[in-house]
Amino acid sequence: MNLDSIWKKRQHMHLKKFSRYSKYIFNDHFVLVLLFLMGALAYQYSEFVKTITPDFLLGKLLIVILFSGSIFIGKLATFLEPADQVFLLAKEKEWGSYFRKAKKYSLILPSVLLFFLAAAAMPMLFAGRTIGAIDFLPIYATLILLKSIHLDLQEWGLKIGERKVQRKNNLYLFGAAIFSFSIAIFFNPWVAPVLVTLYTMFLRKKVQVAFEARYPLYQWERMIASEEQRKARINRIINLFTDVPQVQSKAKRRKYLDALLRLAGGDSNPYRYLFARAFIRGTDYSGLFFRLAGIGAVLLLFTPSAEFSLGLSLLFLYLTGFQLLPLYFHFNENVMYRLYPARQAEKFAGFKRLLGSLLGAEGLLFAAIIFANNGWQSGLAALALNAGFIWFFSRFYMVRRTQKRDTALH
Incomplete structure (x- = not known):
């Protein structure tokens, strides 16, 4: 089996896996929310564009920085396996064509x-x-050319192995991007791709002279570790929507949050304490909650429209509640949990109260931001709407989403 057939097989397996999970990621709820969010953001953006004047220098500088940073989005997908460093090491000189296909796909x-x-x-x-x-x-061509250079640097980094050198090369690339997009936006867009092409020729010559003799071989352990990290990031994103067997959650003690457990009222409801402990110690649930709350808060801070702020607040409350629902089934595979002598109604009540408390705290945060941005009337409206949504979510939506699976398990 040659390297070309290995690449095709692994690419097919990757695409097959993504197609299998895509129906869970792009479900009806998520697509509806995404369309609503994109439409609302597009409306706000169009209103903002109407206020721009030709002397809006800050916006142009932000675009230069945004374009320059965006070329670092996406990692080199090699689909390497740990066994490759043993069984395919003898074909190291043939890996050039393999990585060319990897860069095209990436x-x-x-x-x-x-x-x-x-x-x-x-x-x-x-x-x-x-x-x-x-x-x-020419602007889009410049973006693609710079992204291609970034992928080249990632491939060379698999040979170099020295993080200091790789950071230095990325810094040079970022500087070249800043310069190119500054020329494109403030001078002439058609000059930028020419400059990037010349920079590519210079960079390839430099690498050929400076690095190929010093680093002729690939750093296999580093390549395998880099690919494993890339796969882990993708699996964690998919795991937000459905269970992924490859994802292994890590528990953290977080002793400084023990005071929150006493607020959970574990003495009256053991399930409430158990779910609260899983939320605090689990990196998946707590990290997800704080990330969504933080993103929602930042967007609300920069949203001047009161009506849009109210809709955005409800949207992020829904996203948070929807993504935290898997916590309800977190212990279902634990035998001792299944044997615990407590009624099923207590389990639902305990989770309902915990989720209500989390969504309530997030709703209060969003209402406070809307109050600061749009006045007390909008703040009170946000508080009422958020409270009504949390009640409806925990009273009806959560029941329907969990009852069917609970019935199947029992």
Whole structure:
């Protein structure tokens, strides 16, 4: 079996796995919420663009930084397995074609994301009288060329192995991106891809002279570890929507949060204490809650519209509640948990109160931000709407989502 057939087989297995989990990721609820969020953000963005004047220098500088940072989105997908360093080490000189295919595949998703990013930034540049519609082509080409260089640097990093050298190369690339996009936005967009092409030729010559003689072989342990980390990140994202067997959660003691357990009222309801302990110690649930709360708070801080803020608050409450529902089934495979002499109604009541407390704290945070941005009337409206949503979610939606699975288990 040659390396080309190995690549095709592993790529097929990866795509098959993604297609299997995609129906859980892009479910009806998530797609509906995503469309609502994109539509609301697009409306707010269009209203903001109407206020832009040609002397809006800050917006142009932000776009330069955003474009320059976006080229670092996406890692090199090699699909390497731990056994490769033993069974395929003898074919090391043939790995060049394998990594060329890996770089082409790894460029697909970033190309799509960079296309939408560039398309989203164009109205702001149009409003600023900086560029025209035809100038989208050189800007997008510059993004793709710089992303290709980033993938090349990642491949070279598999040979170099020295983090200091890799960080230095990435810093040089970021500087080249800042310079190229500054030329594109403030001078002439068609000059930028030419500059990046010249930089690519210089970089390849430099690598050929400086690195190929010093680092002729791949660092196999580093390659395997890098690919395992990339797969783990993807699995953690999928695990937000459905169970992934490859994901192994790590528990953390977090003694400083023990005071919160006393607020959970574990003496009256053992399940409530158990779910609270799992939330605090589990990196999946607590991290997810704080990330969603933080993102929602930041978006609300920069949202001037009261109506949009109310909708955004309800949206993030729904996302938080929906993503925390798997905590209800967290202990179902534990035999001692299944044998515990307590009624099923206590389990639901304990989880319902914990989830209500978490969503209540998040709802209060969102209402406080809306109050600070839009006044007391909007703040009170947010408080009432959030409270009503939490009651409906825990009283009806959560019952329907958990009852069917609970019946199957018992």
